[in-house]
Amino acid sequence: MSIAKDSTSQELSPSGQPIKPIPGSYGVPFFSPIWDRLNFYYFQGHMAYFKSRISKHNSTVLRLNVPPGPFLASKPHVVAVLDALSFQVLLDSSKVDKTDTLTGTYIPPLSLYSGIRPLAYLDTTDPLHTTLKTQITGLIVSRKDYVIPSFRKIYGSLFDSIYDKVESSGPTEFNTLSQSAAFDFMCSAFFEGALPSVAIGPSAADMALKWLTFQLHPLVSKASNLIPWPLEDILLHNFHLPPCLVKSDYKALETYFTNVGESFLTDAEQVGISRHVALHNLIFATIFNAYGGIKIFLPFLLKWLVQGGPELHNKLSEEIQSVIRSENGSVTPACLERMPLTKSVVYEALRLNPPVEYQYGHARSDLVIESHDAAYKVKKGEMIFGYQPIATRDEKVFTNGEQFVAERFVGEGEKLLQYVYWSNGRETDEPGVTNKQCPGKDIVVLVGRLFVIELFLRFDTFTGEIGELPLEPKVTFKSLHKV
Numbered sequence: 001m002s003i004a005k006d007s008t009s010q011e012l013s014p015s016g017q018p019i020k021p022i023p024g025s026y027g028v029p030f031f032s033p034i035w036d037r038l039n040f041y042y043f044q045g046h047m048a049y050f051k052s053r054i055s056k057h058n059s060t061v062l063r064l065n066v067p068p069g070p071f072l073a074s075k076p077h078v079v080a081v082l083d084a085l086s087f088q089v090l091l092d093s094s095k096v097d098k099t100d101t102l103t104g105t106y107i108p109p110l111s112l113y114s115g116i117r118p119l120a121y122l123d124t125t126d127p128l129h130t131t132l133k134t135q136i137t138g139l140i141v142s143r144k145d146y147v148i149p150s151f152r153k154i155y156g157s158l159f160d161s162i163y164d165k166v167e168s169s170g171p172t173e174f175n176t177l178s179q180s181a182a183f184d185f186m187c188s189a190f191f192e193g194a195l196p197s198v199a200i201g202p203s204a205a206d207m208a209l210k211w212l213t214f215q216l217h218p219l220v221s222k223a224s225n226l227i228p229w230p231l232e233d234i235l236l237h238n239f240h241l242p243p244c245l246v247k248s249d250y251k252a253l254e255t256y257f258t259n260v261g262e263s264f265l266t267d268a269e270q271v272g273i274s275r276h277v278a279l280h281n282l283i284f285a286t287i288f289n290a291y292g293g294i295k296i297f298l299p300f301l302l303k304w305l306v307q308g309g310p311e312l313h314n315k316l317s318e319e320i321q322s323v324i325r326s327e328n329g330s331v332t333p334a335c336l337e338r339m340p341l342t343k344s345v346v347y348e349a350l351r352l353n354p355p356v357e358y359q360y361g362h363a364r365s366d367l368v369i370e371s372h373d374a375a376y377k378v379k380k381g382e383m384i385f386g387y388q389p390i391a392t393r394d395e396k397v398f399t400n401g402e403q404f405v406a407e408r409f410v411g412e413g414e415k416l417l418q419y420v421y422w423s424n425g426r427e428t429d430e431p432g433v434t435n436k437q438c439p440g441k442d443i444v445v446l447v448g449r450l451f452v453i454e455l456f457l458r459f460d461t462f463t464g465e466i467g468e469l470p471l472e473p474k475v476t477f478k479s480l481h482k483v
């Protein structure tokens, strides 16, 4: 830190930015967080909640309350980082402690995880973080050859049945039909044995979703349009619905994972992780990422494809069909690299709509957060919070940042990938035991590309209608034009 040699004696950050006090306030205890929560969920919505405060204080680093607040979270106070540069503090494990910060200022009851703390809730300094992340990464690497065939089989037949439905009975919603595909795909990619929709039955997806909803409901706005908001607020956001409501569903899931995950559990035991801890981590990693990740990501990707219209469809189908033809019809990891537009479209969807929107971490020590034209001091222990869809639309980094630009990451544009943070790390970084970056990163990008490929191997173009669901867009196919 240095002091500028001008008349103002302004304190400067290590990179020479003036250090300013963080604007914003937390308001009146108890009442302001409740009012803020109503604004966040109902009156303003997530995006407007943050944007209005950025304009009011003319700053992208500011103090504010994040939901849920009372009574679920006693300390809703955060320092919000809402631009592409300041957000980076959350990706730096030497600066933030991520113990119990996955869901922010509240923690779901651990009884939902049979009493354990899953890996995603552990900080990098916890020795169990290293052991568990190594085991899960090992599983991902050992199954890498299963991802493409599993995805093609499950989502291929999903697209076929959507086509049949559109032809026979008209407009067909993607979201409901794809509900079990995310869970089936994850299990087909990672385990031998029957798919959950077969082994547990058709209700497997509902069971998994219900369990996830109990963990995440305090972060989801307008959980239901059916319940008037004050009642919804009281029922969902003020009280944790008792975990016993999902106990029997969780038992069924546990039985399934004990069978299909046998070799993972045995391997984990050999490195000192109990079978109990390994099992509940496996359940968490599979279901949380199927429904908190893939199930949200694909409708967003599809939404942008629908809105891209025939012009984008022509370019994509040409790129995809010509590369796959040159490979005699097979989809290989190498041929995916020869599809620059397909790759760019997937990154652009992840940039605009990172499926995990919120990131949090406690400052490990007193530190300075650098933004574009100022820096700010944060005290040890303060909660830092980032709303990612604002950070990754930052116009100072991305021209027309709010718009979907299909070619954004083609050629020279690849340099911008360092500002794509959906995996809780830069797209140009690698996940490892010393960071909290998603170890499923490459699989997710691959899944996005395979989704676009499966679609355009079948259809030259299509039309659809976009609606809204609590976590994702609702996409209804209206017509599909077969290749």
Ligand code: HEM
Binding pocket: 098, 102, 119, 120, 121, 122, 133, 136, 140, 285, 286, 289, 292, 293, 294, 297, 354, 355, 356, 358, 359, 360, 422, 423, 424, 435, 436, 437, 438, 439, 440, 441, 443, 444
């Ligand atoms: C679209 C899908 C996915 C998205 C959006 C996603 C996103 C993320 C994010 C944002 C984090 C960091 C959470 C935080 O601490 O703030 C994370 C961590 C993690 N993800 Fe993913 N993920 C996805 C798919 C997957 C898949 C397929 C796997 C494979 C098992 C996976 C395994 C994990 C694990 C184990 C962690 C914890 C890492 C750690 O604690 O160091 N994810 N993911």
